[in-house]
Amino acid sequence: xxxxxxxxxxxxxxxxxxxxxxxxxxxxxxxxxxxxxxxxxxxxxxxxxxxxxxxxxxxxxxxxxxxxxxxxxxxxxxxxxxxxxxxxxxxxxxxxxxxxxxxxxxxxxxxxxxxxxxxxxxxxxxxxxxxxxxxxxxxxxxxxxxxxxxxxxxxxxxxxxxxxxxxxxxxxxxxxxxxxxxxxxxxxxxxxxxxxxxxxxxxxxxxxxxxxxxxxxxxxxxxxxxxxxxxxxxxxxxxxxxxxxxxxxxxxxxxxxxxxxxxxxxxxxxxxxxxxxxxxx
Numbered sequence: 655x656x657x658x659x660x661x662x663x664x665x666x667x668x669x670x671x672x673x674x675x676x677x678x679x680x681x682x683x684x685x686x687x688x689x690x691x692x693x694x695x696x697x698x699x700x701x702x703x704x705x706x707x708x709x710x711x712x713x714x715x716x717x718x719x720x721x722x723x724x725x726x727x728x729x730x731x732x733x734x735x736x737x738x739x740x741x742x743x744x745x746x747x748x749x750x751x752x753x754x755x756x757x758x759x760x761x762x763x764x765x766x767x768x769x770x771x772x773x774x775x776x777x778x779x780x781x782x783x784x785x786x787x788x789x790x791x792x793x794x795x796x797x798x799x800x801x802x803x804x805x806x807x808x809x810x811x812x813x814x815x816x817x818x819x820x821x822x823x824x825x826x827x828x829x830x831x832x833x834x835x836x837x838x839x840x841x842x843x844x845x846x847x848x849x850x851x852x853x854x855x856x857x858x859x860x861x862x863x864x865x866x867x868x869x870x871x872x873x874x875x876x877x878x879x880x881x882x883x884x885x886x887x888x889x890x891x892x893x894x895x896x897x898x899x900x901x902x903x904x905x906x907x908x909x910x911x912x913x914x915x916x917x918x919x920x921x922x923x924x925x926x927x928x929x930x931x932x933x934x935x
Contacts, residue, residue, distance in 0.1 A: 669756065672772070677902075680896050680928065685924060686921055686924045688885070691920075709929060714903055719915060720914075721819065723763055733767060740910055751768055767912055785899075789837075790841065792891070800886070805842075811867055811870075814829055815870055817829070818870070818871040834853065861877055896921055903929065
Protein backbone atom coordinates (compact mmCIF):
# COMPACT_ATOMS: atom_id res chain seq x y z
CA UNK A 655 0.00 0.00 0.00
CA UNK A 656 2.84 2.39 0.87
CA UNK A 657 4.64 1.73 -2.41
CA UNK A 658 1.40 2.16 -4.34
CA UNK A 659 0.77 5.45 -2.58
CA UNK A 660 4.23 6.77 -3.41
CA UNK A 661 3.83 5.75 -7.06
CA UNK A 662 0.44 7.45 -7.22
CA UNK A 663 1.85 10.63 -5.66
CA UNK A 664 4.76 10.69 -8.11
CA UNK A 665 2.34 10.21 -11.00
CA UNK A 666 0.21 13.13 -9.82
CA UNK A 667 3.01 15.67 -9.26
CA UNK A 668 5.51 14.71 -11.96
CA UNK A 669 5.89 16.88 -15.04
CA UNK A 670 5.53 15.08 -18.33
CA UNK A 671 6.28 16.01 -21.93
CA UNK A 672 4.11 18.84 -23.25
CA UNK A 673 1.84 18.04 -26.19
CA UNK A 674 2.65 18.98 -29.78
CA UNK A 675 0.83 21.84 -31.44
CA UNK A 676 -0.38 20.98 -34.93
CA UNK A 677 -0.74 23.94 -37.27
CA UNK A 678 -1.47 24.24 -41.00
CA UNK A 679 1.46 25.26 -43.21
CA UNK A 680 2.01 29.03 -43.25
CA UNK A 681 2.28 31.22 -46.32
CA UNK A 682 5.26 33.52 -45.73
CA UNK A 683 5.74 36.73 -47.75
CA UNK A 684 9.45 36.74 -46.86
CA UNK A 685 11.68 33.65 -46.68
CA UNK A 686 13.16 32.09 -43.57
CA UNK A 687 16.94 32.31 -43.62
CA UNK A 688 18.68 29.11 -44.65
CA UNK A 689 21.39 27.56 -42.50
CA UNK A 690 24.00 28.76 -45.01
CA UNK A 691 22.68 32.32 -44.70
CA UNK A 692 22.61 32.04 -40.93
CA UNK A 693 26.23 30.86 -40.85
CA UNK A 694 27.26 34.23 -42.30
CA UNK A 695 25.95 36.06 -39.21
CA UNK A 696 26.27 33.35 -36.56
CA UNK A 697 29.19 35.00 -34.79
CA UNK A 698 27.77 38.52 -34.82
CA UNK A 699 24.27 38.41 -33.31
CA UNK A 700 23.29 38.79 -29.68
CA UNK A 701 22.69 35.78 -27.46
CA UNK A 702 19.98 35.64 -26.39
CA UNK A 703 18.39 36.94 -29.57
CA UNK A 704 14.86 38.11 -28.81
CA UNK A 705 12.14 38.73 -31.39
CA UNK A 706 9.24 40.84 -30.10
CA UNK A 707 6.16 41.53 -32.23
CA UNK A 708 2.93 43.13 -31.01
CA UNK A 709 -0.39 42.82 -32.84
CA UNK A 710 -3.80 44.37 -32.28
CA UNK A 711 -5.06 41.29 -30.46
CA UNK A 712 -1.94 39.52 -29.18
CA UNK A 713 1.64 39.12 -30.23
CA UNK A 714 4.72 37.04 -29.66
CA UNK A 715 8.09 36.88 -28.00
CA UNK A 716 10.56 34.42 -29.51
CA UNK A 717 13.43 34.06 -27.05
CA UNK A 718 16.43 32.64 -28.88
CA UNK A 719 18.82 31.39 -26.20
CA UNK A 720 22.34 30.11 -26.17
CA UNK A 721 21.74 26.62 -24.81
CA UNK A 722 22.59 26.32 -21.13
CA UNK A 723 22.05 24.03 -18.16
CA UNK A 724 23.50 26.44 -15.63
CA UNK A 725 20.78 27.71 -13.26
CA UNK A 726 22.93 30.83 -12.63
CA UNK A 727 23.25 31.73 -16.33
CA UNK A 728 22.30 35.44 -16.75
CA UNK A 729 20.18 34.50 -19.77
CA UNK A 730 17.66 32.89 -17.45
CA UNK A 731 17.18 36.12 -15.50
CA UNK A 732 16.49 37.86 -18.81
CA UNK A 733 14.12 35.04 -19.77
CA UNK A 734 12.13 35.61 -16.59
CA UNK A 735 12.03 39.40 -17.12
CA UNK A 736 10.74 38.93 -20.66
CA UNK A 737 8.09 36.52 -19.39
CA UNK A 738 6.93 38.83 -16.60
CA UNK A 739 6.75 41.84 -18.93
CA UNK A 740 4.92 40.02 -21.73
CA UNK A 741 2.49 37.97 -19.60
CA UNK A 742 1.84 35.23 -22.19
CA UNK A 743 -1.28 33.15 -22.64
CA UNK A 744 0.56 30.28 -24.39
CA UNK A 745 4.15 29.01 -24.09
CA UNK A 746 6.18 26.94 -26.55
CA UNK A 747 9.43 25.09 -25.94
CA UNK A 748 11.95 23.40 -28.20
CA UNK A 749 12.31 19.64 -27.88
CA UNK A 750 10.12 17.22 -25.99
CA UNK A 751 11.42 17.77 -22.44
CA UNK A 752 10.44 14.74 -20.42
CA UNK A 753 9.83 13.47 -16.90
CA UNK A 754 10.64 15.88 -14.07
CA UNK A 755 9.89 15.25 -10.41
CA UNK A 756 9.52 18.68 -8.80
CA UNK A 757 11.45 19.46 -5.59
CA UNK A 758 13.85 16.63 -6.48
CA UNK A 759 15.01 17.49 -10.01
CA UNK A 760 16.10 20.96 -11.20
CA UNK A 761 14.32 21.66 -14.52
CA UNK A 762 17.23 23.83 -15.72
CA UNK A 763 19.86 21.21 -14.95
CA UNK A 764 17.70 18.60 -16.68
CA UNK A 765 16.40 20.54 -19.69
CA UNK A 766 18.16 23.89 -19.73
CA UNK A 767 16.31 27.07 -20.69
CA UNK A 768 13.38 24.93 -21.87
CA UNK A 769 13.02 23.58 -18.34
CA UNK A 770 13.04 27.15 -17.00
CA UNK A 771 10.28 28.14 -19.43
CA UNK A 772 8.24 25.07 -18.52
CA UNK A 773 8.55 25.95 -14.84
CA UNK A 774 7.31 29.48 -15.48
CA UNK A 775 4.38 28.17 -17.52
CA UNK A 776 3.36 25.81 -14.74
CA UNK A 777 3.72 28.50 -12.08
CA UNK A 778 1.62 30.92 -14.16
CA UNK A 779 -0.96 28.30 -15.23
CA UNK A 780 -0.13 29.00 -18.88
CA UNK A 781 -0.73 26.35 -21.55
CA UNK A 782 2.53 24.74 -22.65
CA UNK A 783 3.30 23.02 -25.95
CA UNK A 784 6.32 21.69 -27.78
CA UNK A 785 6.78 23.67 -30.99
CA UNK A 786 8.53 20.73 -32.64
CA UNK A 787 6.86 18.94 -35.56
CA UNK A 788 5.82 15.37 -34.92
CA UNK A 789 8.87 13.23 -35.56
CA UNK A 790 7.15 10.78 -37.87
CA UNK A 791 6.18 13.71 -40.13
CA UNK A 792 9.69 15.15 -40.04
CA UNK A 793 11.33 11.80 -40.76
CA UNK A 794 8.96 11.25 -43.67
CA UNK A 795 10.04 14.58 -45.20
CA UNK A 796 13.70 13.75 -44.60
CA UNK A 797 13.31 10.42 -46.40
CA UNK A 798 12.17 12.36 -49.45
CA UNK A 799 15.74 13.70 -49.73
CA UNK A 800 18.11 11.24 -48.01
CA UNK A 801 18.73 7.46 -47.88
CA UNK A 802 17.16 5.66 -44.90
CA UNK A 803 20.45 4.64 -43.21
CA UNK A 804 21.70 8.23 -43.24
CA UNK A 805 18.42 9.51 -41.87
CA UNK A 806 18.51 6.81 -39.18
CA UNK A 807 22.05 7.53 -37.99
CA UNK A 808 21.28 11.25 -37.84
CA UNK A 809 18.21 10.83 -35.63
CA UNK A 810 19.76 8.10 -33.48
CA UNK A 811 22.96 10.00 -32.73
CA UNK A 812 21.60 13.57 -32.68
CA UNK A 813 20.68 13.50 -28.96
CA UNK A 814 24.19 12.27 -28.13
CA UNK A 815 25.86 14.98 -30.24
CA UNK A 816 23.82 17.59 -28.34
CA UNK A 817 24.46 16.04 -24.93
CA UNK A 818 28.22 16.14 -25.49
CA UNK A 819 28.11 19.95 -25.19
CA UNK A 820 27.35 19.47 -21.51
CA UNK A 821 29.47 16.42 -20.78
CA UNK A 822 30.07 12.92 -22.06
CA UNK A 823 27.63 10.30 -20.72
CA UNK A 824 29.24 7.67 -18.51
CA UNK A 825 28.17 4.98 -20.99
CA UNK A 826 27.77 6.36 -24.55
CA UNK A 827 26.50 3.05 -25.93
CA UNK A 828 23.83 2.77 -23.26
CA UNK A 829 22.80 6.41 -23.87
CA UNK A 830 22.41 5.83 -27.61
CA UNK A 831 20.83 2.37 -27.43
CA UNK A 832 17.45 3.68 -26.26
CA UNK A 833 17.32 6.09 -29.21
CA UNK A 834 18.45 3.35 -31.61
CA UNK A 835 15.61 1.08 -30.57
CA UNK A 836 12.91 3.76 -30.63
CA UNK A 837 13.93 5.78 -33.65
CA UNK A 838 14.62 2.92 -36.02
CA UNK A 839 11.03 1.83 -35.40
CA UNK A 840 9.66 4.86 -37.29
CA UNK A 841 8.15 4.09 -40.72
CA UNK A 842 10.88 3.98 -43.32
CA UNK A 843 13.71 3.40 -40.83
CA UNK A 844 12.92 -0.17 -39.79
CA UNK A 845 15.96 -2.43 -39.89
CA UNK A 846 18.39 0.33 -40.83
CA UNK A 847 20.61 0.08 -37.72
CA UNK A 848 19.93 -3.29 -36.11
CA UNK A 849 22.67 -2.98 -33.45
CA UNK A 850 25.28 -0.69 -31.92
CA UNK A 851 27.83 -2.59 -34.02
CA UNK A 852 25.94 -1.41 -37.12
CA UNK A 853 26.40 2.21 -36.01
CA UNK A 854 30.13 1.68 -35.46
CA UNK A 855 30.45 0.03 -38.87
CA UNK A 856 28.58 2.82 -40.66
CA UNK A 857 30.66 5.47 -38.90
CA UNK A 858 33.98 3.88 -39.83
CA UNK A 859 32.85 3.50 -43.46
CA UNK A 860 31.29 6.94 -43.91
CA UNK A 861 33.59 9.09 -41.75
CA UNK A 862 37.10 7.61 -42.10
CA UNK A 863 39.85 9.60 -40.44
CA UNK A 864 37.40 11.62 -38.32
CA UNK A 865 36.88 11.34 -34.55
CA UNK A 866 34.62 8.54 -33.40
CA UNK A 867 30.94 9.39 -32.95
CA UNK A 868 31.53 9.11 -29.21
CA UNK A 869 33.76 12.19 -29.45
CA UNK A 870 31.54 14.20 -31.84
CA UNK A 871 29.58 17.24 -30.60
CA UNK A 872 27.16 19.36 -32.61
CA UNK A 873 28.37 22.60 -31.05
CA UNK A 874 30.34 23.60 -34.15
CA UNK A 875 28.47 21.62 -36.78
CA UNK A 876 28.41 17.98 -37.81
CA UNK A 877 30.73 16.19 -40.27
CA UNK A 878 30.03 15.17 -43.85
CA UNK A 879 26.49 14.43 -44.93
CA UNK A 880 25.26 14.86 -41.35
CA UNK A 881 25.61 18.61 -41.87
CA UNK A 882 23.21 18.40 -44.84
CA UNK A 883 20.73 16.35 -42.81
CA UNK A 884 21.00 18.82 -39.93
CA UNK A 885 20.37 21.78 -42.25
CA UNK A 886 17.29 20.12 -43.76
CA UNK A 887 15.92 19.12 -40.37
CA UNK A 888 16.41 22.65 -39.09
CA UNK A 889 14.63 24.08 -42.14
CA UNK A 890 11.64 21.78 -41.57
CA UNK A 891 11.54 22.71 -37.90
CA UNK A 892 11.81 26.43 -38.67
CA UNK A 893 8.89 26.19 -41.11
CA UNK A 894 6.81 24.38 -38.51
CA UNK A 895 7.70 26.84 -35.75
CA UNK A 896 6.68 29.76 -37.99
CA UNK A 897 3.37 28.03 -38.75
CA UNK A 898 2.68 27.41 -35.04
CA UNK A 899 3.51 30.99 -34.03
CA UNK A 900 1.40 32.53 -36.78
CA UNK A 901 -1.54 30.23 -36.09
CA UNK A 902 -1.57 31.04 -32.36
CA UNK A 903 -1.09 34.78 -32.87
CA UNK A 904 -3.90 34.67 -35.44
CA UNK A 905 -6.11 33.26 -32.69
CA UNK A 906 -5.40 36.29 -30.52
CA UNK A 907 -2.90 34.59 -28.22
CA UNK A 908 0.13 36.19 -26.58
CA UNK A 909 2.75 33.58 -27.44
CA UNK A 910 6.05 33.11 -25.62
CA UNK A 911 8.34 30.71 -27.48
CA UNK A 912 11.82 29.56 -26.47
CA UNK A 913 14.31 28.21 -29.00
CA UNK A 914 17.99 28.12 -29.75
CA UNK A 915 19.25 31.50 -30.93
CA UNK A 916 19.72 30.38 -34.55
CA UNK A 917 15.99 29.68 -34.95
CA UNK A 918 15.09 33.17 -33.73
CA UNK A 919 17.59 34.85 -36.07
CA UNK A 920 16.42 32.86 -39.09
CA UNK A 921 12.72 33.53 -38.40
CA UNK A 922 12.93 37.20 -37.44
CA UNK A 923 12.38 38.78 -40.86
CA UNK A 924 9.82 36.22 -42.02
CA UNK A 925 7.66 36.62 -38.91
CA UNK A 926 7.73 40.42 -39.05
CA UNK A 927 6.79 40.39 -42.75
CA UNK A 928 3.95 37.90 -42.24
CA UNK A 929 2.38 39.78 -39.34
CA UNK A 930 2.83 43.17 -41.01
CA UNK A 931 1.04 41.81 -44.09
CA UNK A 932 -1.80 40.53 -41.90
CA UNK A 933 -2.16 43.92 -40.20
CA UNK A 934 -2.63 45.60 -43.60
CA UNK A 935 -5.23 43.13 -44.84
